[in-house]
Amino acid sequence: MSKKTRVLILTGSANDAPKLSGAREVLDELGIPFRFHVASAHRTPERAVRLVEEAERQGVQVFIACAGMANHLAGAVAAHTVLPVIGVPLSGNAMGGLDALLSTVQMPPGIPVATVAVGGARNAGILAAQILATMDATLKRKLRAMRRKMKRKVEATDGKIGI
Amino acid sequence: MSKKTRVLILTGSANDAPKLSGAREVLDELGIPFRFHVASAHRTPERAVRLVEEAERQGVQVFIACAGMANHLAGAVAAHTVLPVIGVPLSGNAMGGLDALLSTVQMPPGIPVATVAVGGARNAGILAAQILATMDATLKRKLRAMRRKMKRKVEATDGKIGI
Amino acid sequence: MSKKTRVLILTGSANDAPKLSGAREVLDELGIPFRFHVASAHRTPERAVRLVEEAERQGVQVFIACAGMANHLAGAVAAHTVLPVIGVPLSGNAMGGLDALLSTVQMPPGIPVATVAVGGARNAGILAAQILATMDATLKRKLRAMRRKMKRKVEATDGKIGI
Amino acid sequence: MSKKTRVLILTGSANDAPKLSGAREVLDELGIPFRFHVASAHRTPERAVRLVEEAERQGVQVFIACAGMANHLAGAVAAHTVLPVIGVPLSGNAMGGLDALLSTVQMPPGIPVATVAVGGARNAGILAAQILATMDATLKRKLRAMRRKMKRKVEATDGKIGI
Amino acid sequence: MSKKTRVLILTGSANDAPKLSGAREVLDELGIPFRFHVASAHRTPERAVRLVEEAERQGVQVFIACAGMANHLAGAVAAHTVLPVIGVPLSGNAMGGLDALLSTVQMPPGIPVATVAVGGARNAGILAAQILATMDATLKRKLRAMRRKMKRKVEATDGKIGI
Amino acid sequence: MSKKTRVLILTGSANDAPKLSGAREVLDELGIPFRFHVASAHRTPERAVRLVEEAERQGVQVFIACAGMANHLAGAVAAHTVLPVIGVPLSGNAMGGLDALLSTVQMPPGIPVATVAVGGARNAGILAAQILATMDATLKRKLRAMRRKMKRKVEATDGKIGI
Amino acid sequence: MSKKTRVLILTGSANDAPKLSGAREVLDELGIPFRFHVASAHRTPERAVRLVEEAERQGVQVFIACAGMANHLAGAVAAHTVLPVIGVPLSGNAMGGLDALLSTVQMPPGIPVATVAVGGARNAGILAAQILATMDATLKRKLRAMRRKMKRKVEATDGKIGI
Amino acid sequence: MSKKTRVLILTGSANDAPKLSGAREVLDELGIPFRFHVASAHRTPERAVRLVEEAERQGVQVFIACAGMANHLAGAVAAHTVLPVIGVPLSGNAMGGLDALLSTVQMPPGIPVATVAVGGARNAGILAAQILATMDATLKRKLRAMRRKMKRKVEATDGKIGI
Numbered sequence A, B, C, D, E, F, G, H: 001m002s003k004k005t006r007v008l009i010l011t012g013s014a015n016d017a018p019k020l021s022g023a024r025e026v027l028d029e030l031g032i033p034f035r036f037h038v039a040s041a042h043r044t045p046e047r048a049v050r051l052v053e054e055a056e057r058q059g060v061q062v063f064i065a066c067a068g069m070a071n072h073l074a075g076a077v078a079a080h081t082v083l084p085v086i087g088v089p090l091s092g093n094a095m096g097g098l099d100a101l102l103s104t105v106q107m108p109p110g111i112p113v114a115t116v117a118v119g120g121a122r123n124a125g126i127l128a129a130q131i132l133a134t135m136d137a138t139l140k141r142k143l144r145a146m147r148r149k150m151k152r153k154v155e156a157t158d159g160k161i162g163i
Helices: A014-029 A045-057 A073-078 A098-105 A121-133 A137-157 B014-030 B045-057 B073-078 B098-105 B121-133 B137-157 C014-029 C045-057 C073-078 C098-105 C121-133 C137-157 D014-030 D045-057 D073-078 D098-105 D121-133 D137-157 E014-029 E045-057 E073-078 E098-105 E121-133 E137-157 F014-029 F045-057 F073-078 F098-105 F121-133 F137-157 G014-029 G045-057 G073-078 G098-105 G121-133 G137-157 H014-030 H045-057 H073-078 H098-105 H121-133 H137-157
Strands: A007-011 A034-038 A062-068 A085-090 B007-011 B034-038 B062-068 B085-090 C007-011 C034-038 C062-068 C085-090 D007-011 D034-038 D062-068 D085-090 E007-011 E034-038 E062-068 E085-090 F007-011 F034-038 F062-068 F085-090 G007-011 G034-038 G062-068 G085-090 H007-011 H034-038 H062-068 H085-090
Touching: A007 A014, A007 A045, A007 A073, A007 A121, A014 A034, A014 A062, A014 A085, A014 A121, A045 A073, A045 C137, A062 A073, A062 A098, A062 A121, A073 A085, A073 A098, A085 A098, A085 A121, A098 B098, A098 H098, A121 A137, A137 G045, B007 B014, B007 B045, B007 B073, B007 B121, B014 B034, B014 B062, B014 B085, B014 B121, B014 B137, B045 B073, B045 H137, B062 B073, B062 B098, B062 B121, B073 B085, B073 B098, B085 B098, B085 B121, B098 C098, B121 B137, B137 D045, C007 C014, C007 C045, C007 C073, C007 C121, C014 C034, C014 C062, C014 C085, C014 C121, C045 C073, C045 E137, C062 C073, C062 C098, C062 C121, C073 C085, C073 C098, C085 C098, C085 C121, C098 D098, C121 C137, D007 D014, D007 D045, D007 D073, D007 D121, D014 D034, D014 D062, D014 D085, D014 D121, D014 D137, D045 D073, D062 D073, D062 D098, D062 D121, D073 D085, D073 D098, D085 D098, D085 D121, D098 E098, D121 D137, D137 F045, E007 E014, E007 E045, E007 E073, E007 E121, E014 E034, E014 E062, E014 E085, E014 E121, E045 E073, E045 G137, E062 E073, E062 E098, E062 E121, E073 E085, E073 E098, E085 E098, E085 E121, E098 F098, E121 E137, F007 F014, F007 F045, F007 F073, F007 F121, F014 F034, F014 F062, F014 F085, F014 F121, F045 F073, F062 F073, F062 F098, F062 F121, F073 F085, F073 F098, F085 F098, F085 F121, F098 G098, F121 F137, F137 H045, G007 G014, G007 G045, G007 G073, G007 G121, G014 G034, G014 G062, G014 G085, G014 G121, G045 G073, G062 G073, G062 G098, G062 G121, G073 G085, G073 G098, G085 G098, G085 G121, G098 H098, G121 G137, H007 H014, H007 H045, H007 H073, H007 H121, H014 H034, H014 H062, H014 H085, H014 H121, H014 H137, H045 H073, H062 H073, H062 H098, H062 H121, H073 H085, H073 H098, H085 H098, H085 H121, H121 H137
Parallel strands: A007 A034, A007 A062, A062 A085, B007 B034, B007 B062, B062 B085, C007 C034, C007 C062, C062 C085, D007 D034, D007 D062, D062 D085, E007 E034, E007 E062, E062 E085, F007 F034, F007 F062, F062 F085, G007 G034, G007 G062, G062 G085, H007 H034, H007 H062, H062 H085
Antiparallel strands: none
16 A cells, blocks of 8 residues: 555534544554545635545545534535545534534435544544455455454453443 | 626526425516526536626626535535525425525534525525615515515405414 | 614523624624614514614614524514514524524515524624625625635644644 | 403414314314414514404403414414413424424523414313313313213224224 | 412422422412422322322312423323313433423323423413413413513613623 | 233224234234223323223233324323333324324333334334243244244345345 | 343443443342343444343343444344343433434334333333233332332422422 | 446345335446345344355445335444445435434444435445445546536536526
């Protein structure tokens, strides 16, 4: 696997950056090079488009777009690429993330967004890796190892935890 | 009031056109010139932006953007103009329009969308007229006349209707 | 632009005043004269109507009405004017603002309320300015400048923020 | 019990009249004189207030207010009387009546609306009768008879119905 | 007005007692004698029925029943009396009171519960007073005085509060 | 297995009877004797209690209670027995059964209701059988056979169905 | 009653263990032997199946499965046994447990899960006991005693608590 | 691109097959070989696992799992593979698909499901193609051609459609 950026993570607001550490952790752990940018579908629409188009030219293969409220970022990214776009709805207001979830997942026919759970940055990172692993045997092995580690962790907990 | 187009109505899908007749009726009734285009935030994003920018250059003063599901059209229009953008969430799937409502109204700080009720095309037309009427005494008089007519209609119904 | 009040902000409860600072900030920043009053659709209905009618006579051009729970203030204001009324649903109870949102936005045909996001006071201020700017080139320039500033702020953040 | 109107039923739209037959039936059955008017909180606000104030002067004792969407009629009536106001949220759009329910029931402190189920016109009629019966022994007997009849009807059904 | 208890307040759980102070305050302020009991529709169903029947024999005229979650208390009380029953849905879990609201208000035809807002104990007290005032001119005057006081309080706030 | 009734099915309204055929079918198929009665928690509360207490004396082991709207029947049954009570929320109004689901499942601590899906009468029958099978090896075998048949049916479908 | 484990409690995540103390308390109080394991439907699916199958062979009679978010654990357990499976939806994210509730209760025909309230671990324990008590007179007596104690506690509170 | 199956489509119930035609159409149009099977996470859990494991051995690269209600199929598939799993929530009951959406998307950390809109079978097909296209230039060209065709279709509609 080259050092070329394979995943571009975009978020609509700098305030949301701390909610995305899960994606960073899992991509680092799997050795997948990624870049992170703040770009808003509403406040910097041209910039968001430009980042997507540049990234695609430079060989980025998967996008992760995160935003709260009426989360249009993932949809806006998806409208400008045929690469897979993963959407992460973010909670943070009184709506419990339902607004962001529906705004991310309910895309019209033609332009899908691969939506994960509200606040599911870590799963977005894993899903990006799974997509890349469809044709990358080494990465697939790493994902399987991570899965086994996760299983062992659950099993190790058992017996030590009471209710 | 000149014949120049003052309101641009955009909808995300041709299928939604019949749901917008309420806007047409009220704008025709008030003598406000408008144009209608099909443009999708996701399927034709550049076209949507181009229509907005052209319209603004040609003197359009208010936008009405309608779409169902994850309704990003109104937000996408709002991101490319500082003119008022009225959003009409459309129902049509099993979600009852809640997805379209939240996707339209829950805009992040900086880029408002003036949202009306689910399926509220007629109110979108009236709101557009109200905005134009803030500095148009003739139009204001027409709106007041329309309001009085509406009142009389309610009053005329009363006494003829039983339960 | 004269010093005459152009925007009237009404709120249903004095307790909600701190939630409206976003509207004040943006109107001050754009140099739009506004007034603020506490008036409840339910506890002081006549007073709410009187404030609306007086304001309209004195040349106010846009109303912003804020309230939580079964937010009827915006609707009550809209029923007494043909000027544009912006509704701000306020959260503050266990319902997450869904009650206020639906009570504000789901207006029946004939009387629209231009609804912004739950807690969206800042966007209400911007929307008011956008409405006024439809025929005010200076204000339009200020809105564009504000928009550019917002873009630059997002761009400046980028690169300094990591995840 | 005199022939004087004791209950005033108001509805926001003539279209809703058929949904209110349950209230008429039960008030007729119990011999409670009532009047019915169409009056909208938004389209005919002054008329709604006038009907309430006239009714109160003429000795009406309970109000029933019905409306769909952002149902402000019950709240508007309640704001102009200290008599009990019963609110009937009406369904009829894709929201399943949730908008009307929250707009009716989530009244702020000081101005209650006695809300019944979505579409609960019959229960509104019964509740009006129960309120009047607090000091009317004859009416209380009639309500108890109605309750017994209802019980017998359930019991009579049993045994004849299979699954 | 005699010293005889006119309102019986029931709550499903002792933990909810602090949420009911609003009802006490308003009944005390209006000089309406009331009693308060803890009685659960599920844990002490016979006791709940017995309290209702005893209260009715002793001349209680209105019931207020409060409970959270699947709030059956108001419905259970309503099933055993033809007197008006006011239901107060209580919040307190992650559902934001929506469970309690629907469990209280969505009563089947025949047995209404006069439902107030989630957490609306004060409004339940006022509604009880309004019901009693339908045939009590003194109480009606007190309610009007309370309403005026409330108006004056809103008006007094105005001008002192800024945003 | 004796011919003694082991399951009592109660429904709040005769209108709901057709929605319960799934429970009958599965109990018949498994040879579990059951009885069916119409009994409302609100319209015939004493009767509901009497049916529960009689049934318990006669050896009934499981209750199935079905009702729509503010479904209190299951809770009312559960309040009068320590036998397992299965609740079936029924849809039928504009709320999509959410009201019945929350009213059935959100029981307070101490009095559980074993809730199945909205409209899940067949699953209620199976759950009743599973409860009885905890100490009935013959019934457990029948349940396993039914499960295998269900599996084979899914497998048999596969290959014959295309998309 | 033997010392053999009769109830198996499974939870999807060790973090949820503290939310299950209510189940432990009630099973201990009733002298019902139980075991507790951490097993995830998604992270350790084979392990979850193996624990269920082993438990069934060893004579476990009831399962309690707890999990948050898209709670598949109860359904996964139910798919591998014909013994009764009690599902406990757990809250813990911004969705208020609605996701876990719907994921637990809305099971397709054929595989029921006996769902209790969000966070209803104590009720899950009681329901397990009720199921076991259908053929265990001693346990039924204990459940009745617990019920009486609960009643007395409510009654004892009354009179000491004011509002 | 070889003729080897690259996408496996699974659905929980044969009844849902007609809702999946959108996925078939798009995969056929793009020349992506796929297979379709009926397999239920609850009724045929082992079979679902076996189909997934066999498919993975045979070189399938993406899974599409569709199901309504408490949609566990996508999660169950995801638990047994590190390949990308696309989940399609299906509507079909009174809940409007909200149950299926939350059950599909709200996966716990570690096991993502790439969720598309309720009823979004066509988008699931497109997303599968996008994933495969990350390393397949021919497929990427086809996707771009499809996108252009879609754009032209929207543009061609415009001007022919009125409101």
